[in-house]
Amino acid sequence: MLKPLLCILSIFGIAVGLLHLRQQRLNLMYQTNRLHNQIESRQAELWNQQLQIAIYTAPNAIQQTVGDHALKMVPRSPLPAESANWLEPHNNPDAE
Amino acid sequence: MTQTSPPEPSALRAATLFVALGVVGAMLIGRVAYLQTYGREQTIRKAERQQHMSMTLQARRGCIFDRNGMLMAGTIETRTLFLDCKFMQDAYQEDGKSLVQMDDDLRKLADILDKDAFELSQLVSDKFESRYIKLAEHLDDSACSEIEKLDLPGVGFIPDHVRYYPMGSLGAHVLGGMGKDGGLEGLELKYEKTLAGKNGYVRELKDARRRPISVAAEDYLPPEHGQHVVLTLDANIQMIAEQELATTCESYRAQRGEAIILDPQTGEILALANWPTFNPQNLEDSLPTVRRNSALVMPYEPGSTLKPFIVGPALAAGTTRWGEVFPIHGPRWTTYYNRKVTDVHGYDQLALWDVLVKSSNIGMSMLAERMGNTALHGALRSFGFGKPSGIELPGEDPGRLSPLKIWTKYSTESIAQGYEMMVTPLQLARAFSVYANGGRLVNPHLLKGSLNVDGSVDALPNSKQSSMLPQVIDAGAAAQVRRILCDVPVRGTATKARSNTWNIFGKTGTAHVSAGKAGYEEKYTSSFLAGAPYENPRVVIAFIIHEPDKAHCLANGLSYYGGAVAAPGASRVLERTLAYLQVPASPDLPLPPPDVAAVLYNFNAKQYERKVATASVRE
Numbered sequence: 203m204l205k206p207l208l209c210i211l212s213i214f215g216i217a218v219g220l221l222h223l224r225q226q227r228l229n230l231m232y233q234t235n236r237l238h239n240q241i242e243s244r245q246a247e248l249w250n251q252q253l254q255i256a257i258y259t260a261p262n263a264i265q266q267t268v269g270d271h272a273l274k275m276v277p278r279s280p281l282p283a284e285s286a287n288w289l290e291p292h293n294n295p296d297a298e
Numbered sequence: 299m300t301q302t303s304p305p306e307p308s309a310l311r312a313a314t315l316f317v318a319l320g321v322v323g324a325m326l327i328g329r330v331a332y333l334q335t336y337g338r339e340q341t342i343r344k345a346e347r348q349q350h351m352s353m354t355l356q357a358r359r360g361c362i363f364d365r366n367g368m369l370m371a372g373t374i375e376t377r378t379l380f381l382d383c384k385f386m387q388d389a390y391q392e393d394g395k396s397l398v399q400m401d402d403d404l405r406k407l408a409d410i411l412d413k414d415a416f417e418l419s420q421l422v423s424d425k426f427e428s429r430y431i432k433l434a435e436h437l438d439d440s441a442c443s444e445i446e447k448l449d450l451p452g453v454g455f456i457p458d459h460v461r462y463y464p465m466g467s468l469g470a471h472v473l474g475g476m477g478k479d480g481g482l483e484g485l486e487l488k489y490e491k492t493l494a495g496k497n498g499y500v501r502e503l504k505d506a507r508r509r510p511i512s513v514a515a516e517d518y519l520p521p522e523h524g525q526h527v528v529l530t531l532d533a534n535i536q537m538i539a540e541q542e543l544a545t546t547c548e549s550y551r552a553q554r555g556e557a558i559i560l561d562p563q564t565g566e567i568l569a570l571a572n573w574p575t576f577n578p579q580n581l582e583d584s585l586p587t588v589r590r591n592s593a594l595v596m597p598y599e600p601g602s603t604l605k606p607f608i609v610g611p612a613l614a615a616g617t618t619r620w621g622e623v624f625p626i627h628g629p630r631w632t633t634y635y636n637r638k639v640t641d642v643h644g645y646d647q648l649a650l651w652d653v654l655v656k657s658s659n660i661g662m663s664m665l666a667e668r669m670g671n672t673a674l675h676g677a678l679r680s681f682g683f684g685k686p687s688g689i690e691l692p693g694e695d696p697g698r699l700s701p702l703k704i705w706t707k708y709s710t711e712s713i714a715q716g717y718e719m720m721v722t723p724l725q726l727a728r729a730f731s732v733y734a735n736g737g738r739l740v741n742p743h744l745l746k747g748s749l750n751v752d753g754s755v756d757a758l759p760n761s762k763q764s765s766m767l768p769q770v771i772d773a774g775a776a777a778q779v780r781r782i783l784c785d786v787p788v789r790g791t792a793t794k795a796r797s798n799t800w801n802i803f804g805k806t807g808t809a810h811v812s813a814g815k816a817g818y819e820e821k822y823t824s825s826f827l828a829g830a831p832y833e834n835p836r837v838v839i840a841f842i843i844h845e846p847d848k849a850h851c852l853a854n855g856l857s858y859y860g861g862a863v864a865a866p867g868a869s870r871v872l873e874r875t876l877a878y879l880q881v882p883a884s885p886d887l888p889l890p891p892p893d894v895a896a897v898l899y900n901f902n903a904k905q906y907e908r909k910v911a912t913a914s915v916r917e
Contacts, residue, residue, distance in 0.1 A: 235502065242457075246374075246375035246457065247439075249358070249372065249373060249374055249375060250374045250375065250439075252369065252372060253369065253372045253374050253462055253464055255369075256368065256369035256372060256464035256465075257464040259368070260368070260464050260465040260466075260468065260533065261368075261465070261468070261533050261534045261536075261537045262465060262466060262468055262537055263465075265537070
């Protein structure tokens with residue numbers, strides 16, 4: 203009598219264990235799926251923020267902002283002149 | 299008491315029951331057989347639909363960056379809102395909620411979507427069997443989170459991608475634009491495959507409430523996002539070019555204009571502007587003629603800007619010298635076949651140097667006759683005229699350079715004055731680079747390559763960049779022409795283009811607009827080809843203004859010549875660009891060699907003195 207009972211209990215235990223493992227697998231896959239969606243969502247947010255930054259830092263946007271606020275920007279002076287060999291360009295490696 | 303025996307089971311009843319059970323059993327077996335054979339596919343499909351949900355994972359279109367990493371075209375993710383009407387109604391019934399309550403919730407949804415609540419509820423009741431209705435597109439994050447808070451059953455979002463151009467119309471003709479099926483114009487069209495990427499898909503296992511449970515490995519194919527592309531354009535220089543082009547075109551009430559700025563050493567295009575322009579975000583708001591990239595698809599007769607490309611090869615071949623004096627006897631000269639050639643101003647004689655500086659048609663005609671048609675044709679061909687440059691944009695026109703065999707004696711003088719052939723502004727800028735880099739013909743290109751994860755840039759396949767550039771003329775002849783062209787802003791036809799900071803070399807052009815067989819109209823194309831600084835050229839510009847309003851110019855005391863219309867604008871672009879690139883100020887321009895100075899027209903050494911050594915630069 204004990205042997206069949208043990209067999210039945212063992213089978214029941216194995217079945218419960220297998221079901222638990224299956225449930226765990228499903229849970230893990232669900233978590234993976236959720237995390238993947240979150241990564242995708244964060245990536246999309248980053249793209250959108252990248253674009254927002256680009257909108258505000260575009261040269262025409264900066265110029266408009268400067269104009270709207272009447273900011274007095276100091277014109278950039280060119281660097282001082284360099285000496286160069288004019289008459290014979292072959293002697294001046296920078297010239298060619 | 300009599301005991302009654304239980305009734306004998308009727309054989310008939312037992313047989314009936316047995317047959318009935320047999321029939322039912324046979325039907326069940328038949329049903330199983332049907333489901334396993336003919337009905338199998340249908341059953342599987344039904345189960346699939348109930349348990350799984352397939353979704354396309356859209357690939358993100360690659361971004362387009364300028365040479366400094368500034369975003370010129372990007373992709374943002376928005377959401378499309380959909381509704382599963384059947385699921386929604388079932389869920390309300392299961393939860394014991396009334397249809398009135400469902401209508402109330404739909405009203406809240408309609409408020410967020412800014413739609414009519416009655417229409418929305420009507421739509422849901424009309425399509426109560428439908429599993430998918432698209433309610434709204436391009437929803438932003440705030441709208442999505444508000445809708446999510448309502449927690450409506452059967453409402454879901456699908457990610458959707460939208461192309462965005464953060465700089466507005468800046469670089470519009472280069473970038474092109476997008477339609478529903480991909481790139482329509484410009485780089486968006488040309489690099490559709492590179493930018494688009496490949497969509498993926500996912501097949502999720504759902505529970506009874508259609509919540510995702512899991513995804514099997516074989517049911518998930520991630521999207522391959524499009525490659526990011528880096529251009530040679532500089533957004534700041536592009537802005538400068540577009541602003542000055544627009545200012546010039548508006549001031550002179552021109553029909554259209556183009557500006558191209560090249561790095562003459564590498565062929566990299568730093569700016570490519572057309573006026574009028576458009577916003578690539580709203581392609582449907584602009585005319586196709588406005589969206590046309592005239593800088594490479596609309597050739598025109600260049601006029602005098604072609605002259606340096608005849609003088610250079612003549613000097614290189616030893617056909618003439620820069621100090622050779624031509625007996626002009628202007629302002630009219632008659633060819634050997636009695637064709638009249640005229641100059642704007644009358645000169646008795648001009649050195650070759652001054653033929654270019656003063657843009658003498660007569661002097662050029664004399665030189666062209668001496669060269670002959672074969673040499674003339676070969677020279678222009680070697681500068682790349684008559685064939686496409688190979689730039690990475692769709693629809694480039696090769697221009698028109700007729701085959702030598704159909705040239706006539708008239709061609710010699712016509713070509714010498716910049717007529718009877720057509721060029722694009724891009725071809726002119728490319729050819730002019732020869733004088734800025736020691737005689738080599740560059741490959742103009744817009745693409746640096748594709749951007750890697752680590753920030754490095756890889757050249758794309760079939761890239762037009764090449765280090766092996768053909769030598770068109772020898773470096774000495776190129777340097778001579780460049781020096782001559784430095785006099786154009788000092789004592790020639792473009793004195794309004796003179797810079798007090800940098801030495802600019804350039805050539806003006808004023809060409810009649812052809813009316814086909816009807817001859818030429820009283821309309822002009824004013825242009826200026828230039829480069830700077832002379833001692834180490836960093837940029838070359840082609841600045842073309844088509845059909846400035848002559849009546850408006852004359853009424854306001856303005857001239858319609860290239861030196862007056864195009865040269866000042868081009869000069870401003872050069873000054874602002876060189877200041878932005880922090881190019882050192884030029885040393886004083888050296889005087890022409892004494893033997894040449896002796897034969898120059900009205901030569902005065904004081905003309906070379908700058909007003910201010912280093913003036914402040916317009917920003």
